[in-house]
Amino acid sequence: MPTHDTVVAPTAPPPGARAVWRRPRGRPAALAAGAVLAALVAAALAAPLLTAAAGQDPYTYHDDLIDSASGGAPVGAFGGAGADHWLGVEPGTGRDLFARLLYGARVSLLVAVGATAVQVAAGVAVGLAAALGGRWADHLLGRVTDVMVALPALVLAIALTTVVPPDFPRPLLLVLVLGALGWGGVSRVVRAQTLALKGLDFVAAARLGGAGRWRVARRELLPSLAAPVITYAALLLPGNIVAEASLSFLGIGVRPPTPSWGQMLSTASTWFRADPMYVLLPSGLLLVTVLAFTVLGDAVRAALDPRGASRLGRDAGRAGKRRNP
Amino acid sequence: MTVTRFVLKRLAGALVVLLVLSAALYALFYLVPGDPARLACGERCTPAQVAQVRELLGLNEPVYAQYLHFLRGVVAGREYSAAGSPLPCAAPCLGLSHRNDQPVTALIAAGLPATASLALGAMAVWLLLGVGTGLVSALRRGGPVERVLTVLTLAGTGTPVFVLGLLLLMAVCAHLQWLPFPSYVPLTQDPEQWAWNMLLPWLTLGLFESAKYARLTRSSTLETLAEDHIRTFRAYGLGERAVVTRHALRGALPPVIALSALDLGSMMGGAMITESLFGLPGLGRLLIEGVRSVDLPVVVGVVLVIGAAVVLANAVADVLYTLADRRVALS
Numbered sequence: 264m265p266t267h268d269t270v271v272a273p274t275a276p277p278p279g280a281r282a283v284w285r286r287p288r289g290r291p292a293a294l295a296a297g298a299v300l301a302a303l304v305a306a307a308l309a310a311p312l313l314t315a316a317a318g319q320d321p322y323t324y325h326d327d328l329i330d331s332a333s334g335g336a337p338v339g340a341f342g343g344a345g346a347d348h349w350l351g352v353e354p355g356t357g358r359d360l361f362a363r364l365l366y367g368a369r370v371s372l373l374v375a376v377g378a379t380a381v382q383v384a385a386g387v388a389v390g391l392a393a394a395l396g397g398r399w400a401d402h403l404l405g406r407v408t409d410v411m412v413a414l415p416a417l418v419l420a421i422a423l424t425t426v427v428p429p430d431f432p433r434p435l436l437l438v439l440v441l442g443a444l445g446w447g448g449v450s451r452v453v454r455a456q457t458l459a460l461k462g463l464d465f466v467a468a469a470r471l472g473g474a475g476r477w478r479v480a481r482r483e484l485l486p487s488l489a490a491p492v493i494t495y496a497a498l499l500l501p502g503n504i505v506a507e508a509s510l511s512f513l514g515i516g517v518r519p520p521t522p523s524w525g526q527m528l529s530t531a532s533t534w535f536r537a538d539p540m541y542v543l544l545p546s547g548l549l550l551v552t553v554l555a556f557t558v559l560g561d562a563v564r565a566a567l568d569p570r571g572a573s574r575l576g577r578d579a580g581r582a583g584k585r586r587n588p
Numbered sequence: 589m590t591v592t593r594f595v596l597k598r599l600a601g602a603l604v605v606l607l608v609l610s611a612a613l614y615a616l617f618y619l620v621p622g623d624p625a626r627l628a629c630g631e632r633c634t635p636a637q638v639a640q641v642r643e644l645l646g647l648n649e650p651v652y653a654q655y656l657h658f659l660r661g662v663v664a665g666r667e668y669s670a671a672g673s674p675l676p677c678a679a680p681c682l683g684l685s686h687r688n689d690q691p692v693t694a695l696i697a698a699g700l701p702a703t704a705s706l707a708l709g710a711m712a713v714w715l716l717l718g719v720g721t722g723l724v725s726a727l728r729r730g731g732p733v734e735r736v737l738t739v740l741t742l743a744g745t746g747t748p749v750f751v752l753g754l755l756l757l758m759a760v761c762a763h764l765q766w767l768p769f770p771s772y773v774p775l776t777q778d779p780e781q782w783a784w785n786m787l788l789p790w791l792t793l794g795l796f797e798s799a800k801y802a803r804l805t806r807s808s809t810l811e812t813l814a815e816d817h818i819r820t821f822r823a824y825g826l827g828e829r830a831v832v833t834r835h836a837l838r839g840a841l842p843p844v845i846a847l848s849a850l851d852l853g854s855m856m857g858g859a860m861i862t863e864s865l866f867g868l869p870g871l872g873r874l875l876i877e878g879v880r881s882v883d884l885p886v887v888v889g890v891v892l893v894i895g896a897a898v899v900l901a902n903a904v905a906d907v908l909y910t911l912a913d914r915r916v917a918l919s
Contacts (some may be wrong), residue, residue: 400669413850413902415894417857419603422891425879426617509861512750513876527751532865535754536762546751551745574865 285441293562296555303552307368314362317349321366321522325357333537342540354538355530363522363580364548370516370523371552374437375503381442382503383496386449387488391480393450394457404450414448417509423463441506449495456491457484489568497560501553508549524549595907602903609895614655617888628686629883634636645670645684658683683885685878690892691888695874699752702772703870706784706789706859711848719844721798722805726840727832729810737802749858753792753865760841763824770866793862797855805844810910828873841911851906853898 306313314320319411328343329335335355337343341353342360350361393404420440427436461484462465510516511525519526527545535542618624626633633641642648645668646657660679662665668675670683674761677684682692725737760766770788773781810900812818813836860872867873871890878886 353657367755406605413853413898414609415853415856415898418853418891420862421875421879421888423616423726425884426688427888472608500747505746508748509750509857512748513864514859515876515879525750528754532750532757535758539758539762542754542758546754549751550743550747552750554743557742557746575863 275346290562290565292558296558296562299551299555300559301481303368303553303555304364304372308361310365310369313492314359314574315360316362319348319359319362321358322520323358323360323492325352325359328352328357329354335538336534342538342544350544351540353527353530354534354541360541360544363527364524364544365491367522367527367545367587368548368552370434370511370521371504371507373432374441374507375500377438378441378503378506379496379499381438382445382499383449385442385446385490386451386495387485389446390450390453391484394461395476395480400414405454407446408450411444413445414453416441416444417506420506421513421515424510424513425556433521437507437510437516441503445499445503449492449559450497452491453488455537456488460484460487480529494560494564494567497563500560501531501556504549504556505551594910598903598907601901603817606896609899610659610892611655613888613891613895614658615651617884618651618654626882627884653770682889685886686883687881687886692885695886696871696889696893699869699871699874701774702863702868703872704861705775705786706793706850706862706870707855708869709786709790710793710797710855710859713790714797715793715848718798718801719805719841721802722844723809725802726806726809741799744795745802745803747796747799748794749796750865752796753788753862756788756792757865770868772866772868781884785817789862789866789868792865793855793858796858796862797851800851801844802848804847805840808843809836809840812836815839827842846905846909849901849908852901853894856894856898 300410327337328348329352330338336359337352337354337476339345339351342354342572343357344351348359348361350359351356353360353363389404391407393401393408396404423440424436466479466483469479474482508523508525508528511523512529514526514529516525517523528542528549531542531545625638625645625647628645628647629638629641646654649657658664661677661683665679665680665681666677668677674687675684678693680693682696684691685695721737721741723736725741728734757769761769767784767788768808770785773785775782782917818831818836821835822828856871859870860875862868863870863872871894874886875890877883878890
């Protein structure tokens with residue numbers, strides 16, 4: 264999470280959605296990341312079709328495919344991969360790994376996108392309220408935000424799962440818990456940007472035109488906040504993927520038998536000797552997903568904020584910024 | 589404002605945050621779930637037994653009174669008296685575990701050595717590796733070394749700590765067979781075995797955290813190197829080595845040190861997962877076991893202790909940072 268970013272004071276309404284699209288086109292890394300993510304989202308959406316095409320489903324046990332003498336390691340090389348089970352089977356149960364990985368992608372993407380949406384909505388609301396609500400509101404919300412940013416989110420998320428009734432749907436719970444704990448950064452960015460925008464001519468013109476406070480917030484400020492908020496959201500997404508996987512790894516994510524990557528990796532820690540594929544496949548998918556989101560987020564950032572150069576590019580952001588203010 | 593007043597003000601602020609945090613946690617955990625007495629008693633309790641437990645733990649009082657008792661227990665200790673034998677809970681009392689009636693403070697004290705061993709060793713790894721990498725990539729800016737390091741840092745930022753740990757386990761324990769699967773040995777029992785067994789957890793958490801520090805050190809160093817006084821030293825003909833070691837580092841390192849304190853919260857999250865992966869009997873495992881068995885006093889106690897550590901570390905970092913850098917105004 265970018266905690267030490269400086270907010271550059273805008274001088275004009277920031278670039279619109281078209282810039283986000285136009286700039287990444289020239290960047291091969293961003294294009295590759297976008298393609299990987301598009302494929303992943305398509306595969307997750309089509310998970311039932313794809314698993315049916317493979318002739319498998321994520322829940323059926325196959326006792327004949329695991330070796331009970333060795334405690335349940337898959338029979339055959341590479342975790343039992345072959346024509347029937349494209350990526351092999353899960354050790355201990357013999358469930359089809361291809362199907363479980365695909366269904367796991369659904370959980371991972373759904374929770375991450377949902378949590379990011381909640382974080383952005385809450386952050387925008389709090390940030391706007393702090394910037395427009397007067398000194399006391401600003402002070403109070405500022406302190407709350409400080410505490411929220413400093414608190415150990417993962418520790419609190421683990422603890423919060425105790426007070427929720429056991430039959431509450433887990434993916435929704437993860438979305439709400441991660442969303443409720445992770446809005447601090449967005450609200451800081453929104454507050455700083457709103458304070459900077461408030462003094463600009465186009466906002467003053469709207470006010471002179473007779474627009475009230477809420478109308479200004481909705482019609483003038485929100486569209487101009489879109490660029491920094493989208494940038495920040497793009498950087499939050501990979502973090503939320505990791506957070507969901509971490510909670511599932513700790514056994515606090517979605518409940519079995521629903522598959523998730525984190526949960527697979529948590530059982531994989533007892534299988535790393537006998538069945539390395541069972542560690543490598545979910546790890547690889549998780550890493551590729553997080554990396555693709557990170558690269559894409561960086562491209563979005565570079566497109567929307569031309570002055571702050573890419574973190575990945577050779578040109579360093581902050582030193583460069585300093586020399587030509 | 590004098591320095592003493594500034595320090596006192598910051599510490600008082602931290603105390604207020606702690607009180608608010610504890611009240612919020614207490615309210616959240618004791619108001620929301622169904623019946624803490626039933627949870628404490630277990631599933632096979634008769635209604636009469638549940639009523640007895642409610643009496644014992646003082647759960648029939650209003651929540652604010654329970655919270656005040658809880659606060660008094662933290663300061664002065666308290667005693668849970670039932671019809672039979674009284675259960676004492678000494679000075680910083682955070683309640684008794686539902687599972688085995690042990691004071692939560694004792695359980696936390698038992699978990700602390702493992703967590704501290706992990707955190708301190710990992711810190712050494714990430715300060716060496718992270719700060720080192722960041723410095724090298726700032727000083728070799730534009731060269732091939734920097735590009736390799738940038739890619740490694742980027743990969744490190746995205747790698748979840750348990751994936752890193754699993755891959756290390758596979759490489760070091762299964763493939764190369766350099767180390768056995770770690771099992772925790774207390775430092776006081778056998779320092780050599782302690783270090784050998786902690787090596788893999790240290791590397792895991794340390795490598796995981798170093799990416800962040802590398803990035804911060806790099807940008808902080810580049811920023812300092814672009815400042816006017818550095819240009820002046822160079823113009824005087826001071827050698828590059830002296831410029832970097834004597835002057836650039838002085839400006840570049842304070843943000844890194846501040847981050848180490850401010851980042852305690854997220855580090856605890858990583859430590860928790862590392863403990864869980866390697867089976868270290870630390871605070872993380874205590875919390876996760878508490879969550880699994882719905883042991884509210886343990887959960888609230890561990891979160892409060894970690895929260896207190898984070899809030900205090902923030903206050904201390906704030907004070908040190910302000911005192912170290914006289915350009916920051918005391919306010």
